[in-house]
Amino acid sequence: MPQYPNRQFLDFEQPIKTLYEEIDKLKQTAEKSKIDMSDSIRKLEDAIDDKRKDITSHLTPWQRVQLSRHPDRPYTLKYIEKMTTAFMELYGDRNVKDDKAMVGGFAQLDGETVMFIGQQKGSNTKMRQLRNFGMPNPEGYRKALRLMKLAEKFNKPIVTLIDTPGAFPGLEAEERGQGEAIARNIYEMMRLKVPVICVIIGEGASGGALGIGVGDKILMMENAWYTVISPENCSTILWRSWEKKEVAAEQLKLTATNMKNFGLVDEIVPEPAGGAHWDYAGAAELMKISILRALAEVKQVAPDTRISNRINKFCKMGFWDEL
């Protein structure tokens, strides 16, 4: 986890940066003048904690989207590292190649073997390119399905971590059937005999997210978003301009609170004050608690009932008038 001064600050996080700078100044003065300033420094550190809480308590939907894309935010492999032991990453779809934007493998969660699958983003320019900015190709979805089937065969529960700006819109992706790959996953996930828990940990954009997003319990992190299209693309199509992304974010009602109120997600996973990027271990611990609770609950149900419950859960989603 990056520490100040290597931290990056979004526009609305600037007040925190200012406080850090003040601490820096005090420390320098203290060193020069040999005066003990630890009291003032502690006060400023408390002020930083307060500010972190304060900022996330009243974010606009668009700011929430920005936070979900925070360059310091932890990604799938980080959560797996912090939550589990004995993680064994598995590669490849057995067909075309290994998609670096989709990762997965077995790990021990609280003493039990669980299959973890999720989109992976990179934390620097080189890694971002390698991970294709978390936008999987069809082979990524097929790799995910292969791992899910593997888990099903050995009766291990599945946890998916969702964080993608969308499935990759490329030429080869179309040639290899991006639509079919996502469709197949949605269909097969409906029928998995083992418990499936999905967590939206950052960006949950469209079919690219849903391609690993069908499960018995859907959890969503406090500062994640989930909807049918990214606010930028929605703005481009409906407002015919890139500029209305803030309005689009508002209209799409894409925050965790919205999604929980709509009944489209089951639980909001709280984040450390100011967001997951302030405390990776803390964020992973909070997520682990939610995942274990959800797993314990769905394990109580017999596999056949679990599948029909899963189908019924999604069949209830929607709104219409009946004349």
Next chain:
Amino acid sequence: MKNEEDLEANLAGDGQPASEEPTSVESSEARERWFQRLRKGILTSTADKKETPEGLWSKCPECNYICTTTELKENLFVCPKCNYHHRIGSIDYFDIIFDNKEYSIHFDNIRSKDFLGFTDLKSYQKRLDEIHAKTTLKDSMRVATGNVNGNGLVVAAMDFEFIGGSLGSVMGEKFARAVDYCIEHKLPYLVISKSGGARMMESAFSLMQMAKTSGKLSQLSDAGLPFISLLTDPTFGGISASFGMLGDLNIAEPGALIGFAGPRVIKETIKKDLPPGFQRSEFLLDHGFLDFIVDRKILRDKLTQIITLFKG
């Protein structure tokens, strides 16, 4: 490209982007011109107007062949010269598919509603009201049951005119009830897709229809009933990433644009021109995503053959 243009305009719920106001010619220089038009507007009275009956002639967008609409209709809206398949609506398909054009429409009482209060340039409710006032369409999908050469079939067909044939809660619910009907009456299911993708005005609810419809197909599959997915021009996004590609048989009309991402988005992403024929039915057949391509003129016969083969 013509198709990519209306794809997005229709998803936005409009026919055309608003054209700019004509600039008024008021400068002194302009006024001095001898050919300056002094009185604006058409002054012929309505009574003297010679009307050309609308829709008497039809021009093929592919080869510019002109024929009468009656001729085109008799040819099942397929260009007699170049075999271009014109985009048609649900009722046209029902008329083509079912014996003696006899069928009954189901679940037409389900209507979209603006649950989220979604407003872009217009409110969602206003868009719905306008389309309901302008057309006889109730939503972007109609479900009908009838016989094809004596074999019972449930058909769900989309109407592109209704917000780009977009997938929303109503389509999801009609799809689900059609599956239940199939299971109850032991009938095969045909879905004719023609859609720009998910309905953005229903946000995450529209996304979840992809899961809902796929879940229903899982039940249809358990009942051992065939699902035929017929893809027509255009089929994109949420449809191709859910039930559109999940047919026991995936078939398509010739020359239809079918894909996950739209051609404009791909072009912008890869910053290269797309090869000719990209995302057309023939391209999908070549890459192994279709069982075959079916000409509209033999659609009825093919469906009969499919049903017979699955039954036999």
